[in-house]
Amino acid sequence: MPRRRSKPSESTIRRLSLYLRALEGLGEEGESTASSELLAGRVGTTAAQVRKDLSHFGSFGKRGLGYEVAPLQVHLKEILGLHRRWPVVLVGAGRIGSALFEYPHFGARGFEIVAILDRDPAKVGRRWGEVEISPMDELESVVHDRKAELAILTIPWDGAQDVAEALVAAGVRGILNFAPLQLRLPPEIEVNDVNLALEMEALSFALHLGGSQVDGVDARSGEG
Amino acid sequence: MPRRRSKPSESTIRRLSLYLRALEGLGEEGESTASSELLAGRVGTTAAQVRKDLSHFGSFGKRGLGYEVAPLQVHLKEILGLHRRWPVVLVGAGRIGSALFEYPHFGARGFEIVAILDRDPAKVGRRWGEVEISPMDELESVVHDRKAELAILTIPWDGAQDVAEALVAAGVRGILNFAPLQLRLPPEIEVNDVNLALEMEALSFALHLGGSQVDGVDARSGEG
DNA sequence: CGGGCCTTGTGAATCATTTCACAAGACCTG
DNA sequence: CAGGTCTTGTGAAATGATTCACAAGGCCCG
Structure with missing residues (x-):
């Protein structure tokens, strides 16, 4: 090889x-x-x-x-690693969770959301397509039963750390984290943060700077 | 200074x-x-x-x-550049657009979505909170009137390049792009891509590798 | 007010990534 | 099958980012 x-x-x-x-x-x-x-x-x-x-x-x-x-x-x-199907657990049935559940590019790559969890009793039991929203206390059994090694976290920051730990304890090895905090997990767990406010802030910085102090910006003019 | x-x-x-x-x-x-x-x-x-x-x-x-x-x-x-308010135009009133419109962390940082655009006539005219969805042909006037220099693009890939160019022509200088394609815009325009499938793929790579060929992976065990 | 304890700010060194440049192949044409 | 053209794969060089290590200051206590 x-x-x-x-x-x-x-x-x-x-x-x-x-x-x-x-x-x-x-x-x-x-x-x-x-x-x-x-x-x-x-x-x-x-x-x-x-x-x-x-x-x-x-x-x-x-x-x-x-x-x-x-x-x-x-x-x-x-x-x-896209030659196989990846069962994914979605935690957080809010707006972002809903958008991701419908997101067509996940399915096209083999990522299949096989379970949805939410702590809001009003949401538990509802169905999104084929998938019924489960309560948080089924987290471990759901992750285990569906053999989900990937999870998407779209919950407010204040519950995120605990949920992340529970996911890892149940067998999850990779997390796509939308909560705006730094998860503290064992190093072998893969975490990708998507921080939407941060992305806007990076834009704001660039525009702000470009508008007020353009002098030092070179790069494009001097040839290559 | x-x-x-x-x-x-x-x-x-x-x-x-x-x-x-x-x-x-x-x-x-x-x-x-x-x-x-x-x-x-x-x-x-x-x-x-x-x-x-x-x-x-x-x-x-x-x-x-x-x-x-x-x-x-x-x-x-x-x-x-967060000491000021940033008016933002949201293009694409789909699921992701809706989630971002509600996203509390934008407002907390001075990013205010002041206009929503969508090409679907069925959506045009609806209100999300205070903001009414406008048709695409009002893009230029809306961007100009609201003095929006930032835009969020949550539309399918096939319209994204054209819309991005129209935004830039109307005065937008920074774009948060959710469409999974590489926008081709003048270099002074700041573009931040959020590619959700890509994030999952990065996780998939890490898990895939960790599961099948753990041998070469060092770093954590031998200490340093 | 002097000594001890902390923590910053920063050149220098290390480490990582990107770019350069070119030999090694692969195809095509005649 | 030889010569021309193209494009890969890859060491070496250049560039960029992070870490190290320590002098310079500031605070507190006695």
Whole structure:
């Protein structure tokens, strides 16, 4: 197994997802091969970056030709672990939870929300499509029964830490966390934070700065 | 004005947001000062990192004491551009748009959704709270009238590029983009992508790898 | 008011990521 | 099958970010 030259960085992984989506687009457009330069253009990076990213996992291209769209898609899906179905538990049946439950791109990637939990008794028992909302005290049995290793947390910050710990105790190994706090969990648990206010704040910073002190901003003018 | 020793990185900016939130928590807990180490603990980074991040913008701490919670909060808000109100246009009145409209943490940071646009005639004219949904052909006038420099894009990928260009033409300078495609806009326009499927895929990668080839994974066991 | 204790701010060193540059192949054409 | 053209895969160089380590200050106590 001659793969894995050096360990891929977090950013490499994230770009693999982008390459995968770009390849799907190219496939729909009828392209059967793609050069690293073409892929880079679609994803907003450089050709060298694409090649380096892919090289961490093997040699998928043909010199002089580029990469074949369909096979590379398969490879990327396998690398990312998307060749299988992932049962997911959604905790928090609020607005964001509801939006994510309907989010079509999850299903397209094998992520299937198989259970919904909420602490609000008024919501428990309702059905969203095929899935009935369960009370929080069924957390452990639900996670266990459905063999869910992934969870999405869309609850207010004040319950998040406890729920996260319960999820981990029940067998969850990866959490997509929308609660705006830093979860403290064992290091082997993978947590991805989505902090929407933070994203807006990053925009605010950039606009604020650009509006008031444009002087120091170079980069684009001096050539490359 | 002796600020700005070197240019802060994107990651530094994002951590500033985290520090700000941590400081708010500390304030509520009654703390009046915070050391870089305490802040680092709350945010999941190192004390040196906190100090280096802050040092890009000035000297806010007192040696021997640490940082005063309330004043540092004010400084961070100013650095991030949060000392003012930001009118925001929301494009896409679907599930995600609805969730974001209700999202309490936006308002708490001065981001106010002042207009909603949707291409679906069935939605146009409805009210969400105080805001009525407008048709897409009012995009330019709405952005202009409300002086919105920020927009949130929660529409399907197939319309996103055109809408983004229209927003920019109307005066928008920053976009929070939920559409899973790479927007092609002038470089002075700030775009932050929130790609939810990608976040799940990053989790999937980590779990997939951890489950199948644990051998190469070191870091935690051997200590350092 | 001097000594001890803390914690900042920051150059220097380390570590990580990205970019460069080019040899090694692969295909095509004649 | 040789020569031309293209594009990969990859060490090496350049750039960027984080961590280290410590001098400079500030506070408190006696």
